[in-house]
Amino acid sequence: MVAAAPGSRRLVRVYTMNLNESAEFDLDAERKPRAGSWLDYVEGMARSLEACGARLTGTDLVIQSNVPVGAGLSSSAALEISVGMSLLTIAGLEIDGKSLALAGQAAEHEYVGIKCGIMDQYVATTGSSGHALLIDCRSVESTPVPIGFGDLAIVVCDTGIRHALASSEYNRRRSECEQGVRLLAELLPGVKSLRDVSLDSFQQYEKELPEVIEKRCRHVVTENYRTLAARALLEEGDGPGFGRLMLDSHASLRDDYEVSCAELDLLVELAMGVKGTLGARMTGGGFGGCTVNVVRSDCIDQFRDSVQYEYARKTNVSPTIHVVEAADGAKEIR
Numbered sequence: 001m002v003a004a005a006p007g008s009r010r011l012v013r014v015y016t017m018n019l020n021e022s023a024e025f026d027l028d029a030e031r032k033p034r035a036g037s038w039l040d041y042v043e044g045m046a047r048s049l050e051a052c053g054a055r056l057t058g059t060d061l062v063i064q065s066n067v068p069v070g071a072g073l074s075s076s077a078a079l080e081i082s083v084g085m086s087l088l089t090i091a092g093l094e095i096d097g098k099s100l101a102l103a104g105q106a107a108e109h110e111y112v113g114i115k116c117g118i119m120d121q122y123v124a125t126t127g128s129s130g131h132a133l134l135i136d137c138r139s140v141e142s143t144p145v146p147i148g149f150g151d152l153a154i155v156v157c158d159t160g161i162r163h164a165l166a167s168s169e170y171n172r173r174r175s176e177c178e179q180g181v182r183l184l185a186e187l188l189p190g191v192k193s194l195r196d197v198s199l200d201s202f203q204q205y206e207k208e209l210p211e212v213i214e215k216r217c218r219h220v221v222t223e224n225y226r227t228l229a230a231r232a233l234l235e236e237g238d239g240p241g242f243g244r245l246m247l248d249s250h251a252s253l254r255d256d257y258e259v260s261c262a263e264l265d266l267l268v269e270l271a272m273g274v275k276g277t278l279g280a281r282m283t284g285g286g287f288g289g290c291t292v293n294v295v296r297s298d299c300i301d302q303f304r305d306s307v308q309y310e311y312a313r314k315t316n317v318s319p320t321i322h323v324v325e326a327a328d329g330a331k332e333i334r
Contacts, residue, residue: 009058012087014042017064027056034113041076044111045083048103049095057091068320070162072284076112077120080104081330089332097125097329098140115174127329134231138195147326148237152278153297157271157307158320159263161288170285173216173257180217183209194220219256223249243279243294247272250281250291259286263315267291270310274303 010027016038023039025032027046034040042063046056061083067075084100095103104121108114118140123133131144177194185191187205194217202221206214226245233242250268254260264282268291271280276299283292295303304321312318 010056011058012042012046012056012061013059014039014061014063017062027058031111034111038079040112041079041107042083044107045080045104046087047111048106049084049087051106052095052099052103054088054093054095055091056087056093059087059090061086068158068290070289071158072282072286072289073156074120074124074284076108076114077104077124080107081121081124085330085332098122101125102140113171115171123329125329127327129328130326132231132234132326134227138193143231145231145234147234149234149239149242149294150237151297152239153295153300154324154326155293155295155300155303156283156322156324157267157291157293157311158322159261159267159288159290159311160317160319161261161263169259169287173259176213176216177220180209180213183213184217195224197221199225215256215258219252222252222256226252239278239294243277246279246281246292246294253282253286257286261287263288263317264291266314267307267311267319270307271295271303273310274306275299277303 011024012027013022013024015022019038021038023035023037023042025039025043025046027050031043031047035043042061050056063079063083065075065078067073067078069075081100081104084103088094088100101118101121101124104124105116105118108116118137119135122135122140122142126142127133128144131146134143134145136142181191181193184194184197184202184205187208188197188201191197197217199221202217206218209217226249230242230245233245247268250260254265260282264286268280268282271277271291271293274295276296278294278296280291280293283290293303300323308319308321
C-alpha cells in the first residue's frame, strides 16, 4: 500500500490496483450504507479509528495486494491493518498494535457485518518472526511461542474454491455458540463464555443441549484444549504430536462445527497420503479456501507434485501451494 500526502479536505480517495477500481468517502460526511465491497473495509477502518479518538486527514490511497481474497488467509485483516497504519502515519499519529487490531475488528463488526474474533487483526499487528502467537481473546493479550520445528515447513494449499456461505455461516456459528453459553450457564453458574467450561463439565452436561448446539460447543471446548496443548508441543519441537492435533482439529471443524467442504477434506486426505506430512487442517472461515500443513522440509517437492496432481485429477482445479513462515507484524516500509 502506498499513501500519498493528504490534501486539505478530509476526503479519502482509494484506488485498488488488483481490481482496477476507485472509490472515495468524506470523513466529515454521514456514514453511507454498506457498499458490500472492499470499500467497507477501508471506510470502516477509517471511521473505527476516528471513533477511538484519532483525527485523520484527507488522503489518497493506492492498494495492491498479493494475499488471495476469500482463501481464509486473512486478506480482510491485511487490508484493514495496512489501511489503518497508512491513515495514522499520514495524520502523524501512532497507536499500539492491540488498539489497531481492535479497530480492525470493530470495522468488520460494524461496517462489514462479520462478527469476527480478534485473531487475524491481532496477528497482523503483533506477529513475531519464527513464533506462533497464543492469544487470550478475553484479555486481548498474547504470548509469542517459538516454533521449534527445525526440519519441518508450513505449507498452505489453496483449494481454488470460494463458497459464499463462509460469511453468513460464521455469524450463525457464533450465534449458536452464544446460545450454548446461555444454556450451559443455567447448569454451570459462573459460565460467561465457552472458555469457562471444562471438558469434564461439558461432557457431563452436553446431552442437555440441542444436538446442533451441542456439536458447536463441543468443537470450541475441545479446540481450546488443543490450542493449549499445541503450545507445549511447539515449544518442545514435537512435530508428530502437533500434526496429530491438527488432524483432530480438522475432524472437529468438519464434523462438529461443520464448516469444511469436500474440497478441503480432499486436500487433507491427499496431504496425509504423502510421505513426510505430519498434519493438515483447514484454515479460515471454511466452505472453501485453504488448508495448512506441516511437512518435512526434505519432502516438500514430493508433497507439491503429489497433491497438485491428485487434486487436479479429482477436481479439475489446480491448487496453489505456498511454503510460508511466521513473520513480524505489519510495519511501514520506507
